[in-house]
Amino acid sequence: MKDLKLAARQGKENTVVPVEGVRFGEGFVLVAGPCTVETEKQTIETAIAVKKAGADALRGGAFKPRSSPYAFQGLGLKGLQILKKAKAETGLPIVTEVVDARDVFWVSEYADVLQIGARNMQNFSLLKEAGKSRKPVLLKRGMNSTIEEWLNCAEYVLSEGNPHVILCERGIRTFEKYTRNTLDLSAVPAIKELSHLPIVIDPSHATGKASLIPALCLAAVAAGADGLIIEVQVDPCQAMCDKDQTLSPEDFAAVAKKVRDLHRFMTDRP
Ligand code: PEP
Ligand code: MN
DSSP, X not given: OTTOSSSBOTTOOOOOEEETTEEETSSOEEEEEOSBOOOHHHHHHHHXXXXXXXXXXXEOBSSOOOSSTTSOOOOTHHHHHHHHHHHHHHOOOEEEEOOOGGGHHHHTTTOSEEEEOGGGTTOHHHHHHHHHHOSOEEXXXXXXXXXXXXXXXXXXXXXXXXXXXXXXXXXXXXXXXXXXXXXXXXXXXXXXXXXXXXXXXXXXXXXXXXXXXXXXXHHHHHHTOSEEEEEBOSSGGGOSSOGGGOBOHHHHHHHHHHHHHHHHHHHHOO
């Protein structure tokens, strides 16, 4: 990986990405919230519930990169305003996706972390704008991308002067159809070898199935990930998008406790 000047490990200490009071790369960070911001009630009730269950930050898409142009594309500005209210209500920092380079500047007014989705991982103009914005960037791995391609995309953000990149493994495409994608957990120790950047796991898009998520959350902790980003909402059956992979706040609370216990067990050991 000779082209990596800034993302490469090269003996560097782990990078910590500060987001309000939350520190990605230190301890274990839980990000939770709906796939899509649909209504103020859904988002705020979910934010309160995930906060109570121990989440450190709220996720939620106001801009949705949908496979079909006819599918709901998100509430846009209205969605960002709802996220702002949810933050005011709970104190949780906001992780939200930006899909277009032209939106980076103004979306940064609402987002505490700019998410760049799997479908946009190699959108180089978007990466460069995100690099200029100075907001932390959560960079998802493309579903058809190698670790080397992914790290080169992180390099695009870093090379614009933004040192705050969080990598997110969200599953890659394989021949397996039972799961939505195949979670590449080996990416965690591989990234730790190759880079100093923090890495979180998204077990929701990796599996597409709520029942498989708790086991993979624990596996992510065991593999050495720095955190999780999980789709959770009140009344998951009503979710407009990704309902099969959305946890209820109760299920999230149960897995969050186990995750914290396992992380404590691992870090307390000599
Ligand atoms: C998301 O997190 O809302 C999302 C669309 O994920 P991905 O880009 O990983 O498909
Ligand atoms: Mn989703």
